[in-house]
Amino acid sequence: MMTTPTPEPSPDDVARGLAEFERHLAEQVPTLPEALPVESGGETKRVQRLRAEVAEAHQLAALQGDDAPLLLDTAKVRKRRKQAREAARLHELGQDPAMRAWQAARMRRLLVAVAMVSLTLALAWSTAGVQAFAAEDAPAWSPAWMFAWLVEPFMSMALLFVVGARAYLATRGQPIISRTLVRIEGLFLALTFGMNVWPYLPWSLPQGETFKVSGVVLHILGPTIAVAIVLALPIVLSAFAALDHSQGGGGLTGLTYSANAHDPVRAPGPDVARLIDRARTLIAAGELPELPSAYRLQRALRCGMDDARVVRDALVKEAT
Structure with a gap:
């Protein structure tokens, strides 16, 4: 058997084999980590x-x-401290007589506005009832039927004229004390009340209709509210006019006080007659109105409120 001799490798083959061997070794040996950077002084980062x-x-x-x-x-603490300081200053301002007078005037205007709006609505509510009474059996849109709508408005305007005058003068501390005006108000309110209720009473109902209490109540609602406001408004405004804004708000006080007087409060006694004579002199001199309020008398006579009320009642009794 004959053997074929192996060819002798060339120098290029040897160089190629060495290069492949080195590459194989490089792939098998793991890569060593890089050394940490060293700063000056020999310390790492x-x-x-x-x-x-x-x-x-x-x-x-x-x-x-x-x-x-x-x-x-x-x-948060600064915010609370600011709020506390503001509340303290508002409270201090609320004790100032000028501020108390401004608050009372604002509340009085509000109450008067509410009362007048309520009175107007109450009278407007009764307009339909008065129209039914005044028109009777007149055909709709006939002259009598249309003129019946004017009965309540012109009575209401007259009533509002009297009430408005009494209310305004009461705010000025000079309430009108007149039985004539009271009778006029009573007459207007009685007419309005009667004309509202009369068609719904049992003897006024058409034959075949049953009497209902609800119908009467609904039609007396407007006149009743009007009566209440007319009676209450002058009293409320007189109380506002008699307010003493120099009084502190620390609590309730009795009827007898002398915040505006320089002498101590004294109970009504024999010297009331002297105060009445003094009041007559001031009225004659024009320094006091004909019928001054108790507050005006207290300021002018420098007496207690109880004495001022006695003097006021005596002057009113003499005028009537």
Whole structure:
């Protein structure tokens, strides 16, 4: 058997084999980690970061024992302190006589507006009832039927004229004390009340209709409210006019006080006659109105409110 001789490798084959062997060894040996960078002084960045953290901890430990930050007011505390100071100043301002007078005037205007609106609506409510009474059996849209709508408005305007005059003068501390005006108000209210209720009473109902209490109540609602307002408004306004705004708001006081007087309060006694004579002299001289209020008398005579009321009642009795 004959053997074929192996060809001798060339120099290029040898160089190629060595290159492949080196590449194989490079792939098998693991890559060594790169050395950490070294800064000047022989410390790595990691060492420097840890050193800075330790230095910061020492500084924080030294400052943590200082209570100065705890003494500072937070935003919430400053807000509450501002609100408390504002409330205290508002309370102090509320005790000022000028502020108390302004508050009373504002409340008086509000009450008068509410009362007049309520009175107007009450009279308007009764307009339909009065129209039914005044029109009787007149055909709709006939002259009699249309003129019946004017009965309640012109009575209401006359009533509002009297009430408005009494209310305004009461706000000025000079309430009108006149039985004639009281009778006029009573007449208007009685006419309105009667004309509203009469068609719904049992003897006024058409034959075949049953009497209903609800119908009567609904039609007396307007006149009843009007009567209440007409009677109450002058009394309320007179009380506002007699307010003493120099009195403190610390609590209720009795009927006898002398905030505007320089002498002590005294109970009604024999000297009331002298006060009545003094009041007559001031009225004759034009320093007091013909029928002054108790508040005006107290200011002019410098007496207690009880004495001023006695003098006022005596003057009213003499005038009537």
